[in-house]
Structures are given as C-alpha cells and as structure tokens.
Amino acid sequence: MRIAFLGLGLMGEGFTRRLIDLGHGVTGFDPKQARREAAAAWGVGSARTPAEAAVDADLVMTCVTTTDDLEQALFGPDGAAAAMAHDSILVDFSTTAVALTRTMAARLKEVSGAGWIDAPVSGGPPAARDGRLAIMAGGDEAVVARALPILEGLAASFVHLGPVGAGQVTKMVNQVCVLTNFVVLAEALNLAERGGVDTSKLQAALETGYAGSNLMAAMWPRMMARDYAPAGYLRQVLKDLDMVHDLAHDVKAATPMASQAAELFRVMAARGHEEEDGIAVLKLFTGEEV
Numbered sequence: 001m002r003i004a005f006l007g008l009g010l011m012g013e014g015f016t017r018r019l020i021d022l023g024h025g026v027t028g029f030d031p032k033q034a035r036r037e038a039a040a041a042w043g044v045g046s047a048r049t050p051a052e053a054a055v056d057a058d059l060v061m062t063c064v065t066t067t068d069d070l071e072q073a074l075f076g077p078d079g080a081a082a083a084m085a086h087d088s089i090l091v092d093f094s095t096t097a098v099a100l101t102r103t104m105a106a107r108l109k110e111v112s113g114a115g116w117i118d119a120p121v122s123g124g125p126p127a128a129r130d131g132r133l134a135i136m137a138g139g140d141e142a143v144v145a146r147a148l149p150i151l152e153g154l155a156a157s158f159v160h161l162g163p164v165g166a167g168q169v170t171k172m173v174n175q176v177c178v179l180t181n182f183v184v185l186a187e188a189l190n191l192a193e194r195g196g197v198d199t200s201k202l203q204a205a206l207e208t209g210y211a212g213s214n215l216m217a218a219m220w221p222r223m224m225a226r227d228y229a230p231a232g233y234l235r236q237v238l239k240d241l242d243m244v245h246d247l248a249h250d251v252k253a254a255t256p257m258a259s260q261a262a263e264l265f266r267v268m269a270a271r272g273h274e275e276e277d278g279i280a281v282l283k284l285f286t287g288e289e290v
Contacts, residue, residue: 001058001150003027006050006073006080007094008035010232011063011121014128015093015154016044022131022153029053029073049078059147060084060114063093065236067100074108086113089147093135095120095175095236097243098168099250101138105164115143116164119151120171122178124231132156136174138166172247175240180261181215182237182278189223190285199224219279226288228280235274238265 005016008030019026020043027045030036036046047053050073054060064070074081105116117139127133135155144160161170241262248255273280
C-alpha cells in the first residue's frame with residue numbers, strides 16, 4: 001500500500017521510520033518545513049500540502065496534536081480529504097475529541113467515500129519507532145480488516161474495540177490511568193526522598209508487589225534523574241485531560257482524580273512548563289524552581 005503521513009513530530013518520526021523499515025513507501029507532510037526536510041533523510045517523500053501527500057495513497061495516516069489540527073489537515077485549504085480516493089482509508093493515530101472524531105468520519109465519507117479508523121496509541125515515540133505500541137482502534141470491521149496487515153506491524157498490541165469513536169473513548173480511559181499516575185508517582189517519590197529512603201532501591205522494593213507497573217519502570221528512573229526532556233509534552237497531557245473532562249461530562253461519568261490531576265498540570269502550564277515532559281509535575285512536590 002502507498003502511505004501518506006500527516007504530522008512529522010516526535011510520534012510522526014517514529015511511525016514513518018518504522019514504516020520505511022517495513023518496506024512501505026511513505027510521503028509525508030508537516031506544516032513545519034524543517035520537519036519535512038528532516039524526514040527526507042530517512043526516506044520519506046516530501047509533500048507541500050496534505051492534499052499533495054494524499055494523492056494516490058491507499059492509507060492516509062495522521063498524528064497531530066489537536067482535533068483542530070486534524071480538521072485543518074483534512075478539510076482546510078489543500079486538505080487531504082478532497083484528494084483521497086473512495087477506497088482509501090484514513091487512520092488517525094492522534095488523540096482527538098470523541099464527538100468530533102465521529103463527525104469528521106461522517107464528513108470524510110461524504111466528501112470522498114473514504115473509510116475512517118480512529119487508532120490512538122500508547123507507548124510514546126520509542127515504541128512507535130520499534131513497532132511496540134498499544135493501538136486501540138475504532139472503525140467499521142471491513143475497513144479495519146483491510147488496514148490490519150500494516151497496523152499490526154506498528155503494534156505490540158492491536159485491539160479493535162468497536163465502531164468509529166471507540167478507539168478515542170478507550171484512549172481517554174488509558175489517559176485517566178496513565179496521567180493521574182504521573183501525579184501519584186511524583187507524590188510517592190517525593191515522600192520517599194523526604195523520608196530518607198535510598199531511592200535507587202525503591203523500584204526493586206515495590207515492583208513485584210501491587211505497586212509495580214509499566215509506568216513506574218519507565219518513569220521513576222527519569223524522575224529520580226530529574227530528566228524532563230519531552231517524550232511527550234506537558235501541554236499534550238493537559239489537552240488530553242481536558243478531553244477526558246469533556247467526555248465525562250457528555251456521558252455523565254464522575255472523574256474526580258483526573259480533574260485534580262488536570263489542575264496540577266494546569267498550574268505547571270501557567271508557570272511556563274508546557275514544553276517539558278509531563279513528569280515535570282514532580283517539581284510541584286519537591287519545591288524545585290518553577
């Protein structure tokens with residue numbers, strides 16, 4: 001299949017490198033020229049617009065920051081939707097609003113006849129690069145079946161959860177689990193440090209019990225080293241938690257823990273830390289310069 005990829009940031013780089021390694025031809029677009037030029041170095045063809053990238057593509061893949069970014073890439077001036085063939089498929093790896101995802105899928109079907117798979121991911125850029133992502137997908141069964149051979153090459157776990165929108169709902173559930181845990185891990189680590197525990201042994205003491213988790217293994221060493229270089233940006237954490245709030249409002253679900261975490265990340269954003277990793281929330285507990 002011929003693949004167009006819209007969005008060549010941290011995740012887009014991982015995805016396109018993986019796709020190239022698997023032997024697929026990829027044409028990419030990003031509004032930032034520097035990203036398009038960088039991607040050319042690992043074999044991604046460069047397009048000047050989303051529409052140009054989408055011409056003759058069997059799959060159009062997207063990984064952008066916001067729902068507005070996605071709508072612009074598809075339906076804005078020179079958007080990809082008008083250039084997509086009726087038998088092509090849009091695979092959106094972004095984390096986007098559930099209701100608008102469903103609206104845009106219907107709009108794409110009307111404009112071009114193309115199918116839509118919402119396929120948000122968990123795992124971050126290194127997992128995208130190595131094909132180890134968890135992909136949670138929503139879409140028509142027949143559409144998902146056509147894209148599955150390629151999508152399985154990007155994932156350690158690929159689960160189809162239902163019709164369009166089901167993937168984004170599942171991603172919101174994932175973000176409640178992950179992003180509230182950023183705060184819990186920060187709180188726990190600060191308690192350990194102030195209590196005089198040898199934190200180099202802390203993970204070994206806890207990981208085989210109920211406190212252990214994939215997130216602890218990935219994040220605590222970075223937190224202890226005060227490594228806040230972004231694998232994902234704090235502004236994206238806040239954006240996702242705000243979408244959790246919107247979904248919870250729509251379906252009348254209580255999310256008090258996610259709401260509290262969102263307010264702590266909002267404080268960090270207000271203090272100028274939007275471009276750091278979400279684990280920088282540790283600074284609120286330790287009293288580091290913020």
